[in-house]
Amino acid sequence: MINVGIVGGTGYTGVELLRLLSRHGGARIKAVTSRKEAGMPVADMFPSLRGCVDVAFSSPDDSDLKQCDVVFFATPHGVAMAQARELLEAGVKVIDLAADFRLKDPEEFQKWYAMAHTCTDLLAEAVYGLPEVNREAIRKARLIGMAGCYPTSVQLGFKPLLDGGKKLIDTQTLIADCKSGVSGAGRKAEVGTLFAEAGDNFKAYGVKGHRHSPEMIQGLTAIHGAPVNLTFVPHLTPLIRGIHSTLYARILPEARDTDFQKLFEDCFANEPFVDVMPAGATPETRSVRGSNYARIAVHRPGNGDLLIILVVEDNLVKGASGQAVQVMNLMFGLPEQQGLDIVPLLP
Amino acid sequence: MINVGIVGGTGYTGVELLRLLSRHGGARIKAVTSRKEAGMPVADMFPSLRGCVDVAFSSPDDSDLKQCDVVFFATPHGVAMAQARELLEAGVKVIDLAADFRLKDPEEFQKWYAMAHTCTDLLAEAVYGLPEVNREAIRKARLIGMAGCYPTSVQLGFKPLLDGGKKLIDTQTLIADCKSGVSGAGRKAEVGTLFAEAGDNFKAYGVKGHRHSPEMIQGLTAIHGAPVNLTFVPHLTPLIRGIHSTLYARILPEARDTDFQKLFEDCFANEPFVDVMPAGATPETRSVRGSNYARIAVHRPGNGDLLIILVVEDNLVKGASGQAVQVMNLMFGLPEQQGLDIVPLLP
Amino acid sequence: MINVGIVGGTGYTGVELLRLLSRHGGARIKAVTSRKEAGMPVADMFPSLRGCVDVAFSSPDDSDLKQCDVVFFATPHGVAMAQARELLEAGVKVIDLAADFRLKDPEEFQKWYAMAHTCTDLLAEAVYGLPEVNREAIRKARLIGMAGCYPTSVQLGFKPLLDGGKKLIDTQTLIADCKSGVSGAGRKAEVGTLFAEAGDNFKAYGVKGHRHSPEMIQGLTAIHGAPVNLTFVPHLTPLIRGIHSTLYARILPEARDTDFQKLFEDCFANEPFVDVMPAGATPETRSVRGSNYARIAVHRPGNGDLLIILVVEDNLVKGASGQAVQVMNLMFGLPEQQGLDIVPLLP
């Protein structure tokens, strides 16, 4: 049994880790920290866990995080950065669900997250937590910066077109028109995500520039092995969970004869959590609700030169905590699907 | 033209007053105060008002509220109490949408709102803002404590059974099982009313005791002219606007032959904003969305001894700002429906 | 491995059975019938099942339902009645999720379901599928009429107050004010349950009389061992899954000293799926989303004579398919929780 610690268990990615890990079979929740709620049973805050999780929040100071085999950070940006070194030195593996170890360039980090990076050596070591791209590196890693929710969907959607330096699409004019459920904003008291504000409403945001944009460009560039450029427009949509990314790419003249459906199917043939849907399908977010699947469909209207890739995922599972458990499984040599064999909840 | 001031224009009752008054025809918005947002055009905060309302928030200190004919308080509890006297002495009428002037007993006020009442003489003078009960008193009043959202629906629903000391129902076992949309909680940053918390979710709250309970009992007792008792259970339901009150009353043996449908129809025959629906109907909240109507249906299953009264209203209109405009019309001798002749928005 | 057949797999209770049984471990889905969709993989209709369920719909005529150990009917009312005898005679156990075997009185059935009952002998034999009331009878049964969604919540909520002829409450004035998510209406094309009709809307329905009313009265009377009367008012609320029942009962004078919290806790102490919450709690529907739990809280405002019991369940799980799997487990001697050890999905 892997001993697991969770730092910051009061947010949505925290409670989602608890949901998944409590039925994992190979992991035991040893500590869930919350400075503010220390002493309170987690099931008092999240009654959905009554009868399923009987651990209480502990103070970060008292918690024996160093006795754990792995610690997940389900915290605001900046927390993992401050605590990772001590844990790593104690032999504990670290999986950060926030952004501290995503952007490889500390200046980019500072630009987008408005804080200096305090452990650039660890940043250099950290592996980007996106198994479909980095599986082998993840297996050997001791420090993971998990892929963000939007970036997971966008990178999975473009990967078959880019990986290994393929010359199929114009890599400088990519567009990602993404729509996220409101839980993506986290469990923070804010006016903009109140039910009476976000309900029955739809809007774009962050059009000028969003933190996930550099992460996507860095990831796609790594996949492609050459610079990739992309415009990212996120939208807030009145659903609780779910991301739907609509991706646009121009086919290069020399690639007009490509069988894109086959390309996608081949690319993900062995992936346990990526489902390439049949030609013509339009995946819906609820088809992955509560599960670690991403579903992808590729369209080429009128057999023209524009490819449209549709990707859905549950932002809290494949876009966050589920993928983190998948990564944990890889790091500890467990079956990749362990604890993630969940049928999506529909309706 | 009536010159109107609004103290606290950044909440839902404030923006609703702006929506209604901007198309009133007989009123002019002279000042909308917000200490925090002074200088900002209200349409910057509420883009729905772009092109419709061109006033800016002013600081409460600079605002010429005393030059207004009437000032609405769309503020947290306690604010109107602190400012009403000065305005009244300057000849300005005051309509408080919060609770400062609802409960006649200062001790009850202190018990439920956790603050001492600071102007009990004004409290004694204040008229309760529920036109279907207090129309004549409202016409002559200079200070109004508007009825709360839940209390409006509950008092309208029980009125035909109680008014004038009628002996039709057991007045000691009344039940009000009420369901409110989330806007009833106001435009405050709170975790409990986030979209991802209140969406796709239903729960009761305040079962031990809710501030609107004493207000309902006071109001029903006044209507009846004798003590009335009631159990009130509010519920939070995932809709933006709307209250649905399901009321239960036991018919007294001597009243078994009453034609309750006719009783209700007669009671509200001349009311412009109360619609008694045909026998057998079940009103839905959206049928009053955005309008000042309340719709009521009365049921007596199996011709037994239990009456069920269904009442719907828009909590922000008939339950708050619309009713406040109705009250203003009465206070200034305008047609009661002026500015409120709005067709509900369906779907 | 139990061989399972499902008649009518295209509705919400059907897809929910597939979700649960595909991860049960002790059951194998052998046939899912749909006359209309015969030949289509179920995952084509419900993409949430892609990769999880690989069976196709078969025609009821071709299906080897008689080779199954148990057949679930997730069909409109009247279907199970027509097919049960042949299956039972072939040694197949039958679990009907519709109403064919709920009401013991064939005339009541005909009155509420507008069809004559065609196998009253089987009706007499059928066991009512509510494990917390009928566990031992269920273990021995070969034919089950599953409890309805509303009736499950109402019977669980009143049981501690009524069972064994207890004299605690006035059994003639019970009230059940119940609120259901829209999936309770099934996956049928109807205007009233369109998103643009049922969304952002709340209403009562069936106030004159609802099919679940006689079922509740029959069940409560059986629990109590003496006639019980109840008024049931169902409401449609804009959530997908979930029932919230708010129950009202008058405490008898001689029972005023009862510790109701303890009564409820004791009553369900050994129940795996009934969670009595701490005093003062208000359960929310999402706390059981996707799971087989019911959560109950009991309130007595002001220590008066009115008890308020709050019950939440997922109408498709504890209110339908989950409870049916629980019943199957009992009938086949499996651990009662097998396949139902699911953590609710929150948010």
Add this chain to the structure above:
Amino acid sequence: MINVGIVGGTGYTGVELLRLLSRHGGARIKAVTSRKEAGMPVADMFPSLRGCVDVAFSSPDDSDLKQCDVVFFATPHGVAMAQARELLEAGVKVIDLAADFRLKDPEEFQKWYAMAHTCTDLLAEAVYGLPEVNREAIRKARLIGMAGCYPTSVQLGFKPLLDGGKKLIDTQTLIADCKSGVSGAGRKAEVGTLFAEAGDNFKAYGVKGHRHSPEMIQGLTAIHGAPVNLTFVPHLTPLIRGIHSTLYARILPEARDTDFQKLFEDCFANEPFVDVMPAGATPETRSVRGSNYARIAVHRPGNGDLLIILVVEDNLVKGASGQAVQVMNLMFGLPEQQGLDIVPLLP
């Protein structure tokens, strides 16, 4: 007073016409037809209209539509085509909210709507109902084919970049990524738009080809005066009303110095219903809920070569019935805003 007839008053555009026309001041609803509901007061079907509209549905056969000054068709495609000639010959003006008179090419009509066009001479005469493009032609027209909901938003969003043959953007690679509320699908009993299907869910549809695509291309080409090409991807989003169109256009090298914000502001400076928002704004659908406004924002991230235009409208108002009333006002020489001076409903 204009005498108005409405053919097909039982759908969402019909009830919306009733809402708007009942408060128009210059129009009188003389007939609302529904073969199926003849004799029923419209307020029985739509209780939101109780007290506001007291007309009853009449049979199309009995209705004196020919006595009207104008007849709106709020019907399925194909109905207006069959009845327009007779009305026009009787001197009645005709405004079709369906697609019968949108596509100028009868073969295109047949291809997308699966029926032959039966009055191509009228089609040639019909004016496309989009006032910001066709105002003068509308004033003189007797037959209007109203712009579709999606096409209205897309044409308004691209107009400043295309009109008069401007050379600002690559007109062959336009993308319209559009999101619509569920009411856009109409008030038809269909599984796909049930609350339990479309709620908490997001998906694309019609990616292979959507009827609004040729309409958009025809309209944009007319605005530009030269062929324009566009890819249109519609999405279904869980809101009741509202369309959000995210439009993408590549800036031509020679147009890099254009002040696009000013271009948009100038283009719509005199339009009563098009609101160009300040630079950096992101319009939200609820900011136009229930109103005839469209709000537009133009973005150019990083001052690069991709323009992003965001457009919101209420699909039932500016996207349908409100725009139809605007067109009626123009046809009859009334103030263009009459009856449309409605403040959006927020929250």
